[in-house]
Amino acid sequence: MFELFLPMLERLGIIVTVAFIITRFRFLRELIDQKTLDSRQQYMAIAFFGVFGIIGTYTGITYDTSSFDFGRWTYTLVESEALANSRVIGIVAAGLFGGYRIGIGAGIIAGVHRFSLGGFTGAACGISAVVAGVIAGYFHKKGKPLKLKTAFFVGALAETLQMGIILLISDPFARAWVLVQEIGLPMVAANGVGSALFLLIIRNVLHEEEKVGALQAQKALRLAESTVSHLRKGLTKDSAEKACQIIFKEVQVSAISMTDKERILAHVGQADDHHKAGEPIQTDATREVIHTGERIVVRHEDIHCQHPSCPLGAAVIVPLKKRQEVVGTLKFYVTTPKEISNVLLELIQGLSSLLSQQLELADAEKAQELAREAEVKALQAQVNPHFLFNSLNVIVSLTRTEPDKARSLLIALSRFFRQNLGATTKTWTTLKEELKHVKAYLLIEETRFVDRLHVDYDVDESALSARIAPLTLQPLVENSIKHGIKDQEVEAQIIISIQQVGGHVEILVKDNGAGIDGDRLKTLGEQSVESSVGTGFGLFNVNKRLEHMHGEGSKLQIKSNKGQGTDIAFSIPFYEKETLS
Structure with a gap:
């Protein structure tokens, strides 16, 4: 009995090697990975595993029950000879991976082939090959991973049942009994181990596929990141x-x-x-x-x-x-x-x-x-028609008394509207241009307020090259005048501060006007709100454009108390060499 172990392990090594080589082919890897096989794939799987079982038969070891000698490879058997082989491995693999139909189909192919070789166990081995397919099909769990111990158990069980069928069918019984005593235990152990090893090989192949798939996913993401700036x-x-x-x-x-x-x-x-x-x-x-x-x-x-x-x-x-x-x-x-x-x-x-x-x-x-x-454009549309009419009325009234001042206001008004129109064609402008726009606007407003409006500028000239979205600063100043100081009886004051601080430019528009009540302050800049004093649409648009173009950190910061004025501040990134796109 024990002298059969080493030759069986030798043959088992051949089968495992063949299985490993076959799993390198794309066909088998696709087949094993399929959760549901169509008819063509099922027939291919039956043929494949059936041939695998035939290879297991051909690589078996002959045993003569008359002379008690073990032989080498054989293609035919005499009446007194039988085979110690690993045919069961292919059939068990078929049933475990493909279910009853593929297991039984592979068992029929391998069983008919074994029967054709002859020997007194030919019929018993042919029948047991089909039985092995039935047993393996029973343990097939669709969509669930197979365990190594399950493969070992099914392989050993199928071989054990083959020994029992040999004892039941083969004639004479005495010869069958001698055969089972000699080859039974080695074949049960070898085929159980072989079935588990075959499953282990398949697992390694699938794991390798997953690793390769992960690497390809990384490559795809890397390529997508490299091409994003172009596409x-x-x-x-x-x-x-x-x-x-x-x-x-x-x-x-x-x-x-x-x-x-x-x-x-x-x-x-x-x-x-x-x-x-x-x-x-x-x-x-x-x-x-x-x-x-x-x-x-x-x-x-x-x-x-x-x-x-x-x-x-x-x-x-x-x-x-x-x-x-x-x-x-x-x-x-x-x-x-x-x-x-x-x-x-x-x-x-x-x-x-x-x-x-x-x-x-x-x-x-x-x-x-x-x-x-x-x-x-929505901001441009907000330019109050009354602002234009009031500006023109002021200019008309000054043409007789102060023609030079009227001329200056006309130039400022022209510059203001030119800047408004130009904003539609530009994505970016500079703080310098924005400040010119604000000064043109405030020159007109200061004249209208007749010495009741005083504007202070605290400007860091080195910060004026910073890039900013057009029509960002002027709506903030206009908001201070319209809702902060328009109806103020005492002297109105607006402070415009532009300062470079590290890698940012901090901008502040401050007034000493009526202030904003707490409920309105919570939503101002975050949404447009209908009310008797305005919609807040201008601040909402400015806030969203700052967020889009400069990031979350550039959103408006509004501080106000009723009757104590309002501070509107924001900051934008500043780079040493600012250029316009």
């Missing part, structure tokens, strides 16, 4: 070219291409001498991806390249979408279809999703930019 400008020829160049350096393919719905936007890599940007889309496969929004893998003949020596032998085409609508495609070219692995397909699919999200973000940023422009 956030939209799907254009320039952004597509730069994105394709970045992806091509990281992904091991022959070429990368990107299209919109009609034309090739970029092609980087092999065949760029005849696959050129600007040309119309040539392949029906690309049009199909645009139409269906589904990934397609094509061969050389489907690429429709007319160049006789084109090196591109296959391609993966994936859609680029914005809000579920296909706006273009991303193509990965390789030399042969064999280069298209599961890992590459997962990477391509992940990139397609991430790049599509970037294109959606590009649209969102454009919409945000339009919203900012709309806010500026």
Whole structure:
């Protein structure tokens, strides 16, 4: 009995090695990973595991019950011979992974083959092969991970039942009894261990797939981060070219291409001498991806390249979408279809999703930019017609008595409205320009108030190059006049302070007006509120634009007490070399 252990372990090593090699093939890895197999896949699985069982039979050790000798590999058996083998491993694996149908199917293939070899145990071994498939199918748990101890138990149990069937069916019984005593225990132990080892190999393969998938996900995220600065400008020829160049350096393919719905936007890599940007889309496969929004893998003949020596032998085409609508495609070219692995397909699919999200973000940023422009126009629309009429009335009244002053006010009014109109075409301006705008506005207001309004400027000249959104400062000053000091009988005062503090510029508009009651102060700048004294829409717009363009830390800080004036402050980042975009 014990002299059989070493040869059985030797044969077991061969089976395990074969199993490990087979799991390197994409077919088996796809098969094992499938939760639900279609009919074709089931037949392929039955054939595969059936052949695996046949290999286990051929690698068995012959045992002659007459001479009590163990032999080597054999292809036929005489009446007195039997086999100590590892056939059960393939059948048990079939049932555990695929259930009854695949387990029994593999058992029939391996069992019929064993029966054809002959020997006095041929019929018993053939039947026990099918029984092993039934037992393994019983322990199949769909969607649940298999445990090593379960595989060991099923393998050992199937082999134990085979020993029992040999004793029941094989004739003569005495010969069967001698055989079971000699090979029973080694085969039970070896096949139990072999089934567990096979499961362990499969686990390692799946774990390896998960690790590779995680690495590909990291690569996809890294590529998406690298391309975001380009694709956030939209799907254009320039952004597509730069994105394709970045992806091509990281992904091991022959070429990368990107299209919109009609034309090739970029092609980087092999065949760029005849696959050129600007040309119309040539392949029906690309049009199909645009139409269906589904990934397609094509061969050389489907690429429709007319160049006789084109090196591109296959391609993966994936859609680029914005809000579920296909706006273009991303193509990965390789030399042969064999280069298209599961890992590459997962990477391509992940990139397609991430790049599509970037294109959606590009649209969102454009919409945000339009919203900012709309806010500026809304601020312009708020220029009170009474301000214009009152200003013109003041100028008319001064034309006779103080013509020079009237001329200065006309220039200030012209400058004020020119600044308002120019704000619609600019995203940024400088604090210097903003302060000019405020001074033009205040020159008119000071004249209207006839010495009742006094403005103090505390300005750090070095801070005036800081960038700021147009029409940010003037609405704050206007708010102080309209709601703070307009009806004030005593001398009204406004202080405008601009100071550089470290890496920021701190800006303050302070008045000594009527102040703001507590309930209104809570919502001012955060939302527009209808009331008898105004809507707060100007402060709301300014606050939101500061938040959008400079960040959360630049929002308005409003302090006020009823009858004690109001302070409106905010800060913006300041860089040594400010430039306007």
